[in-house]
Amino acid sequence: MGKKTFASGGVHPPEFKELTEQLALEVMPIPARIAVPLSQCLGKPAKTLVKKGSEVKTGTLIAEADGIISAPVHSPVTGNVTGIGREHSGNGALQDVVLIRPSDRQEKDFFQPIEPAGASTEELLERIRLAGIVGQGGAAFPTYVKLSPPEEKKIDSLIINACECEPYLTRDYRLMLDRTSDLLSGTRIIMKILNLRKGYIGIEDNKPEAVRKLLQSTESDKDIEIISLKTKYPQGGEKMLIKAVLNREVPQGKLPMDVGAVVQNTGTAVAVHDAVIKGEPAITAALTVSGKGIRNPRNLIVPVGTSVKDVIDFCGGIHETATRIIVGGPMMGTTQHSVKSPVVKATSGILVLTEEEIPRGRETACLKCGRCVSVCALNLLPTRLARLSRLGRFEEAEKLHITTCMECGTCAYECPAHIPLVQWMRLGKRAVLRMQRNRN
Ligand code: SF4
Ligand code: SF4
Known part of the structure; x- marks a missing residue:
């Protein structure tokens, strides 16, 4: 079992995982109070099926998927x-939410469990869609x-991404x-859906x-291979992981399925188990609640729609030295302007950071040092792209x-001139994607 990693670039930010890993x-x-957003996936928001006064149980479908790239909400x-409202999401945009007042008595409205050995691929896939x-x-x-890759894409490898390379986060761990x-x-279950005999779990x-x-746990059954990878950010990026585990390059503009691979996160695999078996x-x-600004760091299972504030309060509140709240990890997460924003299905962490944890510096002109270029694992030219x-x-x-650009933040982390490179990349990327949509 060698220590594999991706080819070029990457950084080693301080990990701070000791705050919660135990x-x-x-x-x-x-x-x-619960405020469940209708938009919780990269795609169209779900369509509401409930209205003020509706009674729901834990697991009741409250909004159905709107098209293929959309996900139902329960x-x-x-x-x-208590109503359908408009509230701010973690990135500041207004979104529709279903407001629910929880009852004292909690009852489940789950699907029937499925025994995967006797189930068809279609049945398992449909459960994942409906869940x-x-x-x-x-x-x-x-x-x-x-x-559900197109038929012409032959998938031969599943990789479970267990890198959790973002500092602070330990929920996958x-x-x-x-x-x-x-x-x-x-x-x-995912291997069965993809008709694979072998799967990999890549861990830093x-x-x-x-x-x-x-x-x-896999000693007696070698269908899943555990691959220990070198600790290096952003090892958990799909392309980095595929290079490290399979030694395959995903060409620019292509997807993992173009090189026969599907990558799923640790939390996703557990969610698949819960949907099928339970x-x-x-x-x-x-999610992980961490940082030196939170009184009691924790790893928690939180109902979707819980506010960031309620999670923070459950963790004993913040220290006076707290200066920033981030949802996600410090490299790719989003700074919160309000603690009212709700936890969503993909929330992996809430960080409360103090001044000493946030390296600050005044932005200056580019020093032309080339550090951003040498650390970009995708061989992009961050300085040039940010300027454009x-x-x-x-x-x-x-x-x-x-x-x-995967918006990993590595270039910005490394930049001695404190240029917000990743913000410029994000802005440019959105503008180009808009341009491309208008062209089609
Ligand atoms: S340019 Fe994009 S992919 Fe490259 S280091 Fe910066 S944020 Fe990451
Ligand atoms: S790391 Fe910063 S200062 Fe150096 S070339 Fe890139 S943008 Fe310029």
Whole structure:
């Protein structure tokens, strides 16, 4: 078992995982108010099926998918719908939410469990679609779409992304330790759907305990291979992982399926297990609450629609030194302007950071040091692309493959001139994607 990694670029930010890595996942109690967003995936928002006064149980379908790239939404609690509202999401945009007041008595409205050995591929895939599972690795793409590649794309490899390369986050680590057999069960269900005999779980070597436990659990059945990878950010990027595990390059503008691979996150595999074996739709988020600004760091299972504030309060509140709240990891997460925003299916962490944890510096002119170029694992030219984006020269940015950028933040982390490179990349990328849509 060698220490594999991707070819070029990458950085080693301080990990800060020690704040929560020893803390097992706990179930957070249901808060007094739930606001479930209709838009929780990379695609169209779901269409509401309930109205003010509707009574729902835990798992009741409250909004159906609107088209193929969309995911249904279920109630995370038993209670009464108090209205359909408009509230701010974590990125500041207004979104539609179903407001629910939880009841004292909680009842389940789950699907019938399925025994995977006797089920067809179609039945398993349909369960994943109906359960509203979305990718837990950040992009929140509907999982059933990713597991339905076109016939001409021959898939020969499934990789479970267990890198969790973002600093602070340890929820995937805890899923590996606390729900080992469920993770393997979910992985095998996905393998069955993709008609694969072999699957891989890629884990960074800063998680030896998880590697040991998974190796032990797969000892008698070699259908799943545990691959220990070098700890390097962004090892969890799909293209990086495919290079490290399979030694295959995904060409620019192409997808993992073009090289025969499907990548799923650890949390997604566990959600697949829950939907198939327990009949539970995607109604909770496993997340890490960490940072030196939070009083009691924790790893939690939180009902979707719980506000960031309620999660923070459950963790004892914030220290006076707290200066920033981020949803997600520090490299790719979103700084929150309001603590009212709700937890969604793909929320992986809530970080409360202090001044000392946020390296600040005044932005200066580019020093032409080339560091951003040498650390970009996708071999892009961040300095040039950021400049083109700033100048609105989007056609040129398109030619230099700005849409390939995975917004990993590595270039910005490394930049001594403190240029917000990733913000410019994000802006340019959106403008180019808009341009491309208008062209079609
Ligand atoms: S944010 Fe984009 S340009 Fe910057 S290092 Fe990551 S992939 Fe490269
Ligand atoms: S790292 Fe920053 S200062 Fe150096 S070339 Fe890139 S943008 Fe310029």
